[in-house]
Amino acid sequence: MALAPVSDDALRETVSLYLANGNNQQKTADALGLARSTVQNRLTQAARKGLLPPAVPTMPGFEVTRLQTGPRGTTIEQRPEKGEVFEIPEGHRIKGVSAFIDPDGRLRGQWVKTREGEPSPERTAEIIQAAFEKFEPKAPNVLPPRDSDSDRLTTYIFCDWHVGLFAYGKETGGPDWDLSIARQTLSAAVKETVETSPPSGRAIILGLGDLLHADNGRNQTERSGNVLDVDTRYSKCLETVCDLMAESSELIASKHNHVEAVFKPGNHDENSTVGIRQALRMYWRQNERVTVDTSPDAFYWRRFGVNLIGGTHGDKAKIPDLPMIMANRRKEDWGATTTRHIHTGHIHHDTLREIGGVHVYSHRAPVAQDAYHAWHGYLSGRSMKSYTYHVDKGARGHSEVEIS
Ligand SMILES: [Mn+2]
Known part of the structure; x- marks a missing residue:
């Protein structure tokens, strides 16, 4: 003391x-x-x-x-002697003072601790308020790609996903398959297909049918009444396919400036396709870069420069007839184009036939085989694909992601 x-x-x-x-x-x-x-x-x-x-x-x-x-x-x-009088550095304020004293309790020195001056909580609140004064909240938006080639169009072939299909590997001799495996596998395949496709200015999501395995809660095909092996409930399967479409279209819109989404019915999902179209239309209704075609026409036709591109599921009109259907349904486009391509699904099998100068494809499905098809001895690989067209030069290659 x-x-x-x-x-x-x-x-x-x-x-x-x-x-x-x-x-x-x-x-x-x-x-x-x-x-x-x-x-x-x-x-x-x-x-x-x-x-x-x-x-x-x-x-x-x-x-x-x-x-x-x-x-x-x-x-x-x-x-x-002691040094000069201590002055608080500019912009600092005293944070605390501590003393050291001699055995007699006399003050021998002091620590004056300072820190950079901080605005008071009230002042901080004012600064934040001022910064956000003109801020208008917006829903998340997909940014357009920085580089994309406006002379090219890439068509993503989404056919025969058969979401909801159930396969027991020991019975089919192939991989197990269910709703969660489908969700994961299809999502990864879409991602890789987008990654490996060129950055075309335009893209088409060409849904060619049978995205869903069952079209109702009875788990039978609509017309022939074949009993289907289905994993879980119809509503859950439809929700999963809609989620996959929303996610896939976001991914595609992040790579391509203009996206057109088209969904044609298959023999497994004639009714559900109507719902998928509407779900995606609502999803993108406030984005002018993505348009959803809600036409109930079973055929899709699109002219892009010298190219005439068509698509349909393939269960009704037969492959050899498709070029004439194209010529009749699109007379003017037929005359104005020099390269013509028609994409189909349904048979889960890769074929390419050239009929009257028209390339007619059937594509593989990315899904595992169910017991019915395995029993019939059908053999085919699995993959997802995209095809790219140049506005003046015709087809410019395709990208295929196989699923092993
Ligand atoms: Mn089919």
């Missing part, structure tokens, strides 16, 4: 008694009726004030910090 300051008169009295007692602190203390430590403290204060003869000259820049009297005489400790 720091001692109370003592008056100069009291200090002089202590000094004179100290000298009279032959520089003996104990005798001085006895004479004053004080403790020896009190006398020592007074002598230190007197030395600081120059009241203790013989005066010891203080070295320039030094000050007396301690005075001690022992058997060998008096020790006067001098230390460099």
Whole structure:
């Protein structure tokens, strides 16, 4: 504890008694009726004030910090004078103060801790409020691709996904298949097909039917009544296929500037296709880069420069008839184009026939084989594909992602 300051008169009295007692602190203390430590403290204060003869000259820049009297005489400790007055750096404020004191409780020094000045919580709130003043919240948007080739169009063939199909590998001799395997496998295949396709300015999502395995809760085909192996409930299967379409179209819209989504019915999903179209139309209704074709026509026709592109599921009109159907349904486009391609699904098998100069494809399905098809001994690989067309030059290759 720091001692109370003592008056100069009291200090002089202590000094004179100290000298009279032959520089003996104990005798001085006895004479004053004080403790020896009190006398020592007074002598230190007197030395600081120059009241203790013989005066010891203080070295320039030094000050007396301690005075001690022992058997060998008096020790006067001098230390460099203190530095300049501490000033808080600009922009800082005092965060805290701590002190160190000597055994007598006297203040020997202080730590003044500062930190950069921070605005008050109220001020911070004002700054944030001002920054967001003109901010208008918007729903997440898919950014258009930075580079895309406006002379090209890529057609993604989505056929025969048969979402909801159930396959027991031990029975079919192939892979197991169910709703969650389908969700995962199809999603990954779409992603890779998009990745490996060129960055064309335009894209078509060409849904060619049988995206769903069952068209109702009875788990039978609509027309022939064949019993289907279905995993879980119809509503869950429809929801899964809609989710897959939303996700796939987002991915495609992130790569291609203009996307057109088309869904043609298959023999497994004639009714559900209507719902898939409407779900996707609603999904993209506020985005002008993605359009959804809601036409109930079983055929799709699209002219792109010199190319005439067609698509249908393939269960009704037969492959050899398709070029003539194209010519009749699109007379003007037929005359104005030089390369013609028609895509189909249904048979889950790759074929390419050139009929009257028209390339007619049937495509593989990405789905595992069910027991019915395995029993019939059908053999085919699985894959997902896209085809790219140049506006003046015709077909420019395709991308195929096989599923092993
Ligand atoms: Mn089919």
